[in-house]
Amino acid sequence: MNAESVERKKTPRIVIIGGGFGGLYAAKELMHQPVSVTLLDRTNHHLFQPLLYQVATAGLSPGDIAQPIRHILKEAKNIEIVMEEVARIDGAQKLVITERKPIPYDYLIVAAGARHSYFGHSEWEQFAPGLKSLEDAIELRRRILEAFEFAEIAEDPDERKKALTFVVVGAGPTGVEMAGAIAELAHRSLADDFHHVNPRDARIILVDAAPRVLPAFEAKLSDSARKQLEQLQVEVRTGVMVKDVGPDGVHVGDELISTRTIVWAAGNAASPLAKSLGAELDRAGRVTVNEDLTIAGHPEVFVIGDMALFTHQTGQPLPGVCPVAMQMGRHAAKNILAASEGNPMTRFRYNDKGQMATIGRNRAVADLKVVGFGGFFAWLAWLFIHLIFLIGFRNRIAVFFQWMWAYVTYSRGARLIYGVFRPGRMPEPNSK
Amino acid sequence: MNAESVERKKTPRIVIIGGGFGGLYAAKELMHQPVSVTLLDRTNHHLFQPLLYQVATAGLSPGDIAQPIRHILKEAKNIEIVMEEVARIDGAQKLVITERKPIPYDYLIVAAGARHSYFGHSEWEQFAPGLKSLEDAIELRRRILEAFEFAEIAEDPDERKKALTFVVVGAGPTGVEMAGAIAELAHRSLADDFHHVNPRDARIILVDAAPRVLPAFEAKLSDSARKQLEQLQVEVRTGVMVKDVGPDGVHVGDELISTRTIVWAAGNAASPLAKSLGAELDRAGRVTVNEDLTIAGHPEVFVIGDMALFTHQTGQPLPGVCPVAMQMGRHAAKNILAASEGNPMTRFRYNDKGQMATIGRNRAVADLKVVGFGGFFAWLAWLFIHLIFLIGFRNRIAVFFQWMWAYVTYSRGARLIYGVFRPGRMPEPNSK
Numbered sequence: 001m002n003a004e005s006v007e008r009k010k011t012p013r014i015v016i017i018g019g020g021f022g023g024l025y026a027a028k029e030l031m032h033q034p035v036s037v038t039l040l041d042r043t044n045h046h047l048f049q050p051l052l053y054q055v056a057t058a059g060l061s062p063g064d065i066a067q068p069i070r071h072i073l074k075e076a077k078n079i080e081i082v083m084e085e086v087a088r089i090d091g092a093q094k095l096v097i098t099e100r101k102p103i104p105y106d107y108l109i110v111a112a113g114a115r116h117s118y119f120g121h122s123e124w125e126q127f128a129p130g131l132k133s134l135e136d137a138i139e140l141r142r143r144i145l146e147a148f149e150f151a152e153i154a155e156d157p158d159e160r161k162k163a164l165t166f167v168v169v170g171a172g173p174t175g176v177e178m179a180g181a182i183a184e185l186a187h188r189s190l191a192d193d194f195h196h197v198n199p200r201d202a203r204i205i206l207v208d209a210a211p212r213v214l215p216a217f218e219a220k221l222s223d224s225a226r227k228q229l230e231q232l233q234v235e236v237r238t239g240v241m242v243k244d245v246g247p248d249g250v251h252v253g254d255e256l257i258s259t260r261t262i263v264w265a266a267g268n269a270a271s272p273l274a275k276s277l278g279a280e281l282d283r284a285g286r287v288t289v290n291e292d293l294t295i296a297g298h299p300e301v302f303v304i305g306d307m308a309l310f311t312h313q314t315g316q317p318l319p320g321v322c323p324v325a326m327q328m329g330r331h332a333a334k335n336i337l338a339a340s341e342g343n344p345m346t347r348f349r350y351n352d353k354g355q356m357a358t359i360g361r362n363r364a365v366a367d368l369k370v371v372g373f374g375g376f377f378a379w380l381a382w383l384f385i386h387l388i389f390l391i392g393f394r395n396r397i398a399v400f401f402q403w404m405w406a407y408v409t410y411s412r413g414a415r416l417i418y419g420v421f422r423p424g425r426m427p428e429p430n431s432k
Numbered sequence: 433m434n435a436e437s438v439e440r441k442k443t444p445r446i447v448i449i450g451g452g453f454g455g456l457y458a459a460k461e462l463m464h465q466p467v468s469v470t471l472l473d474r475t476n477h478h479l480f481q482p483l484l485y486q487v488a489t490a491g492l493s494p495g496d497i498a499q500p501i502r503h504i505l506k507e508a509k510n511i512e513i514v515m516e517e518v519a520r521i522d523g524a525q526k527l528v529i530t531e532r533k534p535i536p537y538d539y540l541i542v543a544a545g546a547r548h549s550y551f552g553h554s555e556w557e558q559f560a561p562g563l564k565s566l567e568d569a570i571e572l573r574r575r576i577l578e579a580f581e582f583a584e585i586a587e588d589p590d591e592r593k594k595a596l597t598f599v600v601v602g603a604g605p606t607g608v609e610m611a612g613a614i615a616e617l618a619h620r621s622l623a624d625d626f627h628h629v630n631p632r633d634a635r636i637i638l639v640d641a642a643p644r645v646l647p648a649f650e651a652k653l654s655d656s657a658r659k660q661l662e663q664l665q666v667e668v669r670t671g672v673m674v675k676d677v678g679p680d681g682v683h684v685g686d687e688l689i690s691t692r693t694i695v696w697a698a699g700n701a702a703s704p705l706a707k708s709l710g711a712e713l714d715r716a717g718r719v720t721v722n723e724d725l726t727i728a729g730h731p732e733v734f735v736i737g738d739m740a741l742f743t744h745q746t747g748q749p750l751p752g753v754c755p756v757a758m759q760m761g762r763h764a765a766k767n768i769l770a771a772s773e774g775n776p777m778t779r780f781r782y783n784d785k786g787q788m789a790t791i792g793r794n795r796a797v798a799d800l801k802v803v804g805f806g807g808f809f810a811w812l813a814w815l816f817i818h819l820i821f822l823i824g825f826r827n828r829i830a831v832f833f834q835w836m837w838a839y840v841t842y843s844r845g846a847r848l849i850y851g852v853f854r855p856g857r858m859p860e861p862n863s864k
Contacts, residue, residue, distance in 0.1 A: 415477075
């Protein structure tokens with residue numbers, strides 16, 4: 001024991017908070033290195049968030065896009081995985097505080113991600129859940145599928161119309177993907193399964209205050225995305241403000257869109273853990289980081305991924321997307337290895353290979369920097385890249401199989417309603 | 433409209449309560465017949481219950497063993513599917529009462545199944561959930577996987593030992609399957625994923641008051657099952673009574689088995705809907721049915737599946753297994769078609785093709801009437817028959833793929849912890 005604790009003292013202790021892309025890629029870089037790593041996550045799984053919208057729209061099962069973190073890192077004998085929620089960080093004492101016991105660190109990587117933000121209207125959440133976790137996706141799937149069940153038994157035509165109206169707030173990649181997927185679900189997969197309603201009558205409305213969809217893409221691709229959405233009969237309403245959200249629906253400008261199913265894809269707020277660091281935060285709760293990804297006054301604390309506000313490269317914050325988190329994770333890990341050997345840290349530079357968003361079967365936009373394109377080839381590129389990055393060989397086969405199946409049959413494999421995960425469920429029929 | 437309502441009057445209205453094997457097979461028999469059918473279920477899916485234990489032990493995903501009822505019966509234009517919970521049955525008025533509105537019937541098929549029973553100790557449920565629904569399976573999966581996570585961070589050796597002890601109460605097919613699957617999960621799939629505990633140390637204890645496991649099988653097969661369980665290092669304790677269940681564990685005889693994970697597979701109670709029929713019930717809440725599956729005084733009401741007490745064939749009640757429910761469903765439907773054409777109903781006879789239970793990889797027992805056997809070939813037979821009966825071609829491929837994968841790699845594809853579905857979760861760490 002004594003020899004071991006002496007040995008321990010010399011080995012740098014690194015704590016990583018969060019097993020998303022940032023935390024996982026940092027851990028992979030630190031694997032088999034002469035450091036002792038503890039990775040904390042409140043769930044037991046790494047989630048492939050870019051495909052979460054497919055769980056929410058019954059295309060994939062939760063197990064297809066999530067893998068136990070413990071299993072991904074099973075070869076890493078120097079990495080301990082702990083399933084536990086972090087309460088706060090004590091930067092002065094270099095301690096991560098959990099319910100169980102404080103965990104000391106020499107270096108800390110904070111990669112706890114973001115939740116959705118309601119711009120000060122947290123009471124909207126119960127009516128318009130967002131899409132960040134598996135629980136979120138299963139809850140949205142339940143709401144979307146139950147809306148059709150409710151429409152089928154509703155006798156009041158207004159109630160039926162309300163049940164068949166779906167509003168997605170926010171036309172970034174998540175909003176565009178959700179709107180397209182709900183449209184395909186309604187107009188294709190469910191189209192012939194009901195007696196009293198025709199799911200083809202479902203209205204899917206995508207609203208955003210910005211003047212165009214996918215504002216982070218170039219204007220040509222925004223136009224292409226809008227056209228592709230309209231081919232799927234999604235009503236796109238840009239340049240309009242959401243004023244209120246409630247049990248009756250969404251107030252957009254002066255109009256009430258009557259609906260019982262609202263998806264919130266409009267804003268992000270960094271994990272509240274950011275606050276306990278005592279560093280400077282922006283409006284979205286992100287932590288201003290230095291060029292080497294550390295924070296002011298704490299050269300041993302790194303903040304990465306959706307929680308980090310990094311403006312050193314372009315003057316603008318880097319977007320909250322997977323490649324940024326992965327690259328930051330790797331870079332933070334390399335800087336720690338360098339520092340622990342007495343070498344200087346290096347500055348982070350994001351290698352931007354472009355961005356893409358899928359809109360539906362055969363429909364997508366891809367902005368690969370050298371070339372931007374929309375339609376079938378963008379969709380193929382999207383499919384291919386997401387399969388490559390999906391963690392775990394088994395998941396890749398399962399997802400590929402389900403996609404091919406969905407492509408051939410237009411059906412969806414995971415049309416299940418179960419569970420009530422959160423309060424705020426509307427007091428409508430079909431309660432279990 | 434008028435012609436249609438005249439037409440309606442002549443068409444017998446049949447209501448089926450429950451979309452399990454009994455209800456679904458009745459519906460399939462009534463498909464395309466000159467009758468108007470309403471199938472009510474409180475969920476949107478038909479569940480392949482025989483494989484539910486594989487969801488509870490992370491081998492399969494919920495979507496693999498469940499299909500939307502609406503989708504299975506999409507070709508049946510004379511069958512309306514309504515996702516709604518039935519409150520009670522008004523046999524005098526011939527009405528099924530739901531939250532929404534009463535549904536009138538000319539013929540009624542009650543196939544609402546069973547829940548588990550705690551022999552008057554309903555307070556045990558929170559500590560020892562059973563396995564009937566997808567929610568049950570996801571809850572058990574969460575508890576089983578969390579037990580290992582908790583053992584990994586526990587510092588008190590007793591707490592660690594408690595976390596690594598799993599007790600299955602009831603050694604019928606479900607209990608045997610659960611015990612075998614937990615043993616394989618612990619000793620194989622999870623074996624190398626932890627740092628501080630060795631899942632191979634997990635104790636899996638199967639207890640039953642009966643003198644042997646699988647009491648419905650012949651003694652030779654019971655012995656074979658017991659030996660196969662012991663090869664998987666399951667401790668089998670038969671002939672012992674469970675006296676109490678609580679947060680500390682299970683009291684068996686004079687002994688407390690300290691555990692935080694208990695699976696209840698000991699008893700069944702028919703759906704409480706049986707009560708509202710006003711018919712004679714047995715201790716398990718089952719309704720005594722006539723030889724034609726109707727109930728006393730109500731030749732228009734059929735009770736089938738796990739809810740029915742049918743003793744006319746052998747003097748003993750028929751077991752609560754899928755083939756009984758399927759055959760009863762078909763027979764009730766045929767009797768309704770006969771009666772509606774003025775023909776006499778026929779008596780039901782169960783065509784017993786045998787029974788089987790799986791114990792693990794390569795391990796099972798099969799009692800096929802002409803021949804009974806255990807081991808690899810029983811396991812192959814089990815695998816084959818379950819694939820055949822699994823509803824839906826897509827599910828069959830997905831399940832086959834996952835089984836083959838699990839067989840080759842010993843890994844499990846659905847090791848996810850999420851959601852809290854019911855109260856009674858123990859106040860331990862790892863809460864989300």
